[in-house]
Amino acid sequence: MIKPHGSDQLQPLFVYDVAEHRALTHKAESLPSMLLSSAAAANAVMLGSGYFNPLTGYMNLADALSTAEHMKTTSGLFWPVPVVNLTKDISAIKGHKQIALRDPNVEGNPVLAVMDVAAIEEASEEQMRLMTEKVYRTTDPEHPGVAAFNSAGRYLVSGPIKVLSFSYFQTEFPDTFRTAVEIRNEIAERGWKKVVAFQTRNPMHRAHEELCHMAMERLGADGLVIHMLLGQLKKGDIPAPVRDACIRKMVELYFKPNSAMVTGYGFDMLYAGPREAVLHAVFRQNMGATHFIIGRDHAGVGDYYGPFDAQAIFDDVPKGALLIETFMADNTAWSKKLGRVVMMREAPGHTKEDFITLSGTKVREMLGRGEAPPPEFSRPEVAKILSDYYQSLDKA
């Protein structure tokens, strides 16, 4: 099986020993505590679940600057983005060696992790700007990732952590959330050798389905891990149970037995485009995937990144830094000329009109009226689930 990033064995920071877990949970109640930012909480979940192997906690200023500038820590570990715990207010924790990190996203703010504080450092405005510029390729405060990064504060509270829960990701998405440990275990049980990972936040239409088939076929892969980003809904998002039902129906009907698994992970999306694509590759290696599909404008937002920037950045990844390989994809769509789904860049002599493409708005409108999009665009069984959902909205 493919090795995790940076170590021979996966070293998740979750406390698996039940007695230690209970003792630490109890102890944490009386420790000085800080309320994490949502981004820092998401980092703790990724650290706890093994996805951010081999990191042992939040980075200090030197490592944060080094990863932002050079995609590696001061000790030389390849890592594409700072994994930091930023805050404005350190009054409650200053001078303390061990602190509890509280979860901003769960009622009552329970303890998410316990940290041995190694340093509390203040990043200068110049350093914040540098990190922002390097990671997001913009300092535009309208960029949602930039906004989140720069609103959390300038103090970096760093040090190793022990993780006690997977926040609301595990408790609100109990059937879909998976740790990297679980996915590795299941890949081993299923006997897969070549494993493609596919990132999604949405139900999968036929183009996405065929992209996965295409990747598996060309790579000779025996398994596909559909890996959904779980998190809080944004306006217009499909609720998780509806999305999951769509994807599971697609797998049931259009994938061979033992060729696909439907899973999810918990993270606050950075919208950092290229740098986030590299991070995506790192944590897919940690969960045991050997290949990762990177599409057009992967992890991007608005017009901040060029359509293939998130693919081009892999030219800057030093040889051998990652074991996982990428599958660079273009958009896929049904070609009326060829009568099948093709990768658009591989369709010679095609113009826009030769493809069946529909805007998200158009599809939502059709589904809301109970009309099925054409079968070349949506599998009818998947469209049915979405249509039922949109029609229930109209009635509500």
Add this chain to the structure above:
Amino acid sequence: MIKPHGSDQLQPLFVYDVAEHRALTHKAESLPSMLLSSAAAANAVMLGSGYFNPLTGYMNLADALSTAEHMKTTSGLFWPVPVVNLTKDISAIKGHKQIALRDPNVEGNPVLAVMDVAAIEEASEEQMRLMTEKVYRTTDPEHPGVAAFNSAGRYLVSGPIKVLSFSYFQTEFPDTFRTAVEIRNEIAERGWKKVVAFQTRNPMHRAHEELCHMAMERLGADGLVIHMLLGQLKKGDIPAPVRDACIRKMVELYFKPNSAMVTGYGFDMLYAGPREAVLHAVFRQNMGATHFIIGRDHAGVGDYYGPFDAQAIFDDVPKGALLIETFMADNTAWSKKLGRVVMMREAPGHTKEDFITLSGTKVREMLGRGEAPPPEFSRPEVAKILSDYYQSLDKA
């Protein structure tokens, strides 16, 4: 796929809609609340995760008596044990229509479920004795299940519930805990048609491994779900991470690809022997298994039940009440005469001395000294994991 018990679709009582989940969690904080017994909390987890389909909550007195006496509810649903919420103190909830049920097993007693109270009834001592006698076949207060059942109180607080968490089972065993929904999903993904479930609380030695192989082979099954009871440790128990590592190593080395999955569920064992064996079958059907292995003294304790009582009780299950089928097993062991593991009742002309059997105490002693049990008893790779654990105990 095999249907769940009593309904066409699985109807887990967990609140999957994230917005509703958050709203109910918030609302629950201001509801009158009761602290559940550990047994009632375990019932909520089983109801939430779909294992107790199609029950909609805790039984009232009439249903509890009916299931205890006749293995069916007053409406005729086959069910082998009362699923009740017993308490001594109803002062805080009396007269309230909606209450929060708090978790006794998690720090801070967070809300586990919200209940619409249908009835609060007091069972008489005679009724408690009747239920105890029917379910446990004894009223001996030394019996751990009897003791738990009779110490919780005589008030039955009944009604439908909405479940908000899977208690410590999910949070402390994140890589192993599975809902019935998850297991059904995974069976579908793997493409299994005939699925054997195996109940265990312990690491699996070679006898258990070969029993599973035997069941699969004779039934022509394509999948095995190893389904571990998760819960609080009793003195001498192997910690969950060690047990899991043993079982996963066994699967990795001695099971074909895509033929076994390692999972767990959260429940407080009843030690009710025969009746619990029937309950085990019901919830394995709910998770999608078509066959369930029932061994000697299944779910028993001490000398309360005869070695095959938990098999004989299935003669009393009305025809058609369960869709899952049983695989009735005897103990298995290595036969020196035949040079392989056999089911002991199928070894003609054998005496005790013809088998390689070791007591638990003996095995622990050997492992503690760093000695490997004979390979006919333990797979060396599994013995190594256990031996490392016992030796770490000695050093501690």
